[in-house]
Amino acid sequence: MIFLLKDVFDAAVNYLQVMDENGAVDQSLFPKDLTDEKLVDMLRFMLFTRALDAKTLSLQRQGRAATYAPSIGEEATQVGSAMAMKPGDLFVPNFRQHGVYLVRGLPLDIFFLYWKGYEEGGAIPKEVGGFPYIVPVSSQLPHGAGIAFAQKYMKTGNATLAYVGDGGTSEGNFYEAMNFAGAKSLPLVIIIENNQWAISVPRSAQTASKTLAQKGIAAGIKTLQVDGNDVVAVYKATRDALNDAYNGIPSVLECVTYRMSMHTTADDPTKYRDSAEVEEWKRKDPIDRLRKYLASKQLWDDKKESDAAEEFKKAIDEAVDKAEKFTPDPESMFTNVYSYMPETLQQELDDARENGFYMTKKE
Amino acid sequence: MMTNMVGAINSALDAILNENKNAVILGEDVGKDGGVFRVTDGLQAKYGSDRVLDTPLAESAIIGASIGMAMSGMLPIPEVQFAGFMYMAFDQLINHAARYRSRSRSRFTVPMIVRTPVSGGVRTLEHHSDSPEAYYSHVGGLIVVEPSNPYDAKGLLIKASHMKDPIVFLEPTKLYRLFKQEVPEEPYEVEIGKANVAREGEKLSIITYGTMVPLVKDVVEKKGIDAEIVDLRTINPLDEKTILESVKKTGRAMIVHEAQLSFGAGAEIAARIAEKAIFELDAPVIRVASDSLPYPFPGYENFYIPNAAKVSKAIDRIMSE
Numbered sequence: 075m076i077f078l079l080k081d082v083f084d085a086a087v088n089y090l091q092v093m094d095e096n097g098a099v100d101q102s103l104f105p106k107d108l109t110d111e112k113l114v115d116m117l118r119f120m121l122f123t124r125a126l127d128a129k130t131l132s133l134q135r136q137g138r139a140a141t142y143a144p145s146i147g148e149e150a151t152q153v154g155s156a157m158a159m160k161p162g163d164l165f166v167p168n169f170r171q172h173g174v175y176l177v178r179g180l181p182l183d184i185f186f187l188y189w190k191g192y193e194e195g196g197a198i199p200k201e202v203g204g205f206p207y208i209v210p211v212s213s214q215l216p217h218g219a220g221i222a223f224a225q226k227y228m229k230t231g232n233a234t235l236a237y238v239g240d241g242g243t244s245e246g247n248f249y250e251a252m253n254f255a256g257a258k259s260l261p262l263v264i265i266i267e268n269n270q271w272a273i274s275v276p277r278s279a280q281t282a283s284k285t286l287a288q289k290g291i292a293a294g295i296k297t298l299q300v301d302g303n304d305v306v307a308v309y310k311a312t313r314d315a316l317n318d319a320y321n322g323i324p325s326v327l328e329c330v331t332y333r334m335s336m337h338t339t340a341d342d343p344t345k346y347r348d349s350a351e352v353e354e355w356k357r358k359d360p361i362d363r364l365r366k367y368l369a370s371k372q373l374w375d376d377k378k379e380s381d382a383a384e385e386f387k388k389a390i391d392e393a394v395d396k397a398e399k400f401t402p403d404p405e406s407m408f409t410n411v412y413s414y415m416p417e418t419l420q421q422e423l424d425d426a427r428e429n430g431f432y433m434t435k436k437e
Numbered sequence: 438m439m440t441n442m443v444g445a446i447n448s449a450l451d452a453i454l455n456e457n458k459n460a461v462i463l464g465e466d467v468g469k470d471g472g473v474f475r476v477t478d479g480l481q482a483k484y485g486s487d488r489v490l491d492t493p494l495a496e497s498a499i500i501g502a503s504i505g506m507a508m509s510g511m512l513p514i515p516e517v518q519f520a521g522f523m524y525m526a527f528d529q530l531i532n533h534a535a536r537y538r539s540r541s542r543s544r545f546t547v548p549m550i551v552r553t554p555v556s557g558g559v560r561t562l563e564h565h566s567d568s569p570e571a572y573y574s575h576v577g578g579l580i581v582v583e584p585s586n587p588y589d590a591k592g593l594l595i596k597a598s599h600m601k602d603p604i605v606f607l608e609p610t611k612l613y614r615l616f617k618q619e620v621p622e623e624p625y626e627v628e629i630g631k632a633n634v635a636r637e638g639e640k641l642s643i644i645t646y647g648t649m650v651p652l653v654k655d656v657v658e659k660k661g662i663d664a665e666i667v668d669l670r671t672i673n674p675l676d677e678k679t680i681l682e683s684v685k686k687t688g689r690a691m692i693v694h695e696a697q698l699s700f701g702a703g704a705e706i707a708a709r710i711a712e713k714a715i716f717e718l719d720a721p722v723i724r725v726a727s728d729s730l731p732y733p734f735p736g737y738e739n740f741y742i743p744n745a746a747k748v749s750k751a752i753d754r755i756m757s758e
Contacts, residue, residue, distance in 0.1 A: 166505075193539060193540050193541065193542050194542050196540045196541035196542065196544065196545075197541050197542045197543075197544035198541070198544065199544075205508070205545070206540060206541055206545070208533075210528060210532050213497075213501065213528055213529065213532060213533065215501070216497060216498045216500070216501020216502050216504070216505065216529065217501055217502070217504050217505035217508070217533070218505060219498065219501070219502045219505060220501065220502030220503060220504055220505020220506040220507075220508075220509070220513070221505040221506070221508065221509050222505075223502055223505065223506055223511075224505065224506045224509030224510065224511050225509070227459075227461070227487065227506075227511065228459075228509075228510070228511075246497065247497055247498070247501065250493070250495040250497050250498035250501070251498060251501070251502075253493050253495065253498070254492065254493055254495065254498040254502055257492075257493050258490075258492075406542060407539070410538055410539050410542050410543045411538060411539050411577060411578050412538075412578070412580065412602055412674070413538075413546070413600055413601040413602050414630075416630060416674030417674070417676075417677065417678060418674050418675055418677050419674065
């Protein structure tokens with residue numbers, strides 16, 4: 075008897091970079107629809123995201139915001155992918171995609187309501203085309219598959235972007251969602267925002283997989299690894315993936331970036347990682363890279379930068395003021411659970427209401 | 438039409454798919470096979486594989502995707518093959534389905550009906566016989582329904598399809614084919630959140646649901662006791678009013694369910710009776726339930742599930758007080 079050794083499957087993961095760390099661009103890969111105006115918008119949204127992080131961190135330190143997960147260092151992945159969406163495309167974030175919300179026009183007072191700890195911050199307006207932050211890691215990805223299913227079922231011609239971190243790729247839901255999307259040919263693009271750290275656990279300890287993108291190969295969907303600090307590459311990769319998605323071909327994009335700050339305000343990264351590593355990634359800062367490129371084309375200068383900073387500060391401060399004027403209505407906790415008010419819940423509400431929700435008034 | 442519970446649920450699903458073009462059934466083997474209990478039999482042939490679809494074998498994805506579909510204007514009706522496999526989707530139900538309305542202040546709602554067979558007594562392999570109603574009732578935000586007869590099953594399911602809530606619809610496996618009943622061909626609703634007084638009586642209130650309803654009826658008839666039987670039909674939110682009215686009338690309360698005794702729905706009901714009707718009781722409340730153990734293998738289940746003897750003895754005890 076003769077045994078034949080044969081390859082039954084062969085696969086590779088490609089890597090995309092368009093703009094290198096010094097702002098030099100590979101023109102052959104540069105997307106044709108990426109105008110100068112759009113590139114300036116990208117830089118502005120990235121700066122806006124960083125300013126929003128700085129403000130929210132400061133509010134948290136003053137006790138004016140709850141625990142917060144900053145996105146510093148990950149702006150290119152968020153802004154580049156969000157800007158590739160067409161009107162009507164939807165997104166499902168985890169808890170860190172502040173830049174995506176900014177690009178999609180989330181009113182900032184709603185952002186602050188969420189991070190100040192009010193459910194009203196989950197009422198994402200319809201025109202934003204997105205869903206509220208999701209905290210249980212990876213559990214949002216099956217929702218993304220279901221939303222994409224509805225887009226296909228209702229023939230909207232749109233697609234869904236669903237975000238997950240590097241740690242999230244170890245969860246069962248990550249595979250289940252990719253596999254479901256592949257099996258049903260859904261218009262879903264999963265963006266892995268690989269920021270190298272799942273709180274204190276480094277990417278290298280998370281999995282033996284050489285890339286995170288390759289996990290998509292097992293699910294039979296398209297896969298690509300992208301320089302996640304190169305906003306042009308992220309934009310191009312997402313745009314291409316969305317175009318496939320509109321035709322029922324799902325994909326997963328691993329955007330390789332870096333969490334330059336803490337996981338959340340509840341941890342101190344100096345306890346678990348070397349400052350040398352952080353310094354090395356600072357040299358690959360996604361904002362510096364695009365700023366250099368735009369400056370070299372006379373599209374950006376110090377004046378534009380300081381004007382933008384002022385504009386963002388004003389918008390953020392106004393939103394903080396508005397959010398801080400918000401008065402929570404404890405009755406809203408009871409009236410937003412079921413489509414009707416069950417008698418037993420009404421009894422609990424009546425008791426709470428009659429007793430002023432058991433809040434003692436300050437003298 | 439004379440039909441069993443399988444036929445009644447099939448007829449309800451047919452009516453829902455016919456009425457709501459955005460309603461879809463999804464799950465493992467629900468298509469050509471018609472589900473392992475044949476509840477969805479013939480529906481894929483009638484409505485096509487876009488609306489009655491077999492999914493990958495992944496419960497979290499089935500429920501998670503259903504949540505996404507529900508928030509996008511569809512009415513997903515996922516089937517989880519057995520309640521014992523639904524724990525794989527527990528996170529989706531507890532963390533998302535139950536609280537999406539609340540966490541978005543009603544900006545997003547999750548209208549969906551999660552169907553799954555529950556409870557034992559049919560000699561199935563392990564993990565196929567759980568009674569999980571208390572888990573899903575405890576979180577708040579999920580409506581938990583469990584019919585005990587074909588007529589209620591069809592009416593409750595159709596009512597569920599007209600609500601904007603995540604509904605966990607528990608179908609007692611043992612009752613699927615146990616008996617037939619006259620069920621209207623046309624769609625009709627049975628109110629959710631409202632218990633049914635299945636038998637009127639003056640001396641004792643027996644509050645029960647699911648598999649235990651026919652058993653309790655039999656015991657009461659055979660003993661010739663003047664007992665009122667309250668069939669909850671909806672576990673959460675509880676119809677406290679009907680329970681208290683009955684207990685205040687009879688002065689004696691007994692709760693019978695197949696789920697484990699400790700921390701079960703019976704504890705909740707007994708507590709409410711204690712809080713609101715204790716001075717109208719002539720005897721302490723009695724709970725009859727399975728023992729507080731993991732559900733046993735089929736060879737042991739007859740020692741475990743409450744049977745006629747256990748219910749009968751409890752009745753004797755409460756009536757002698």
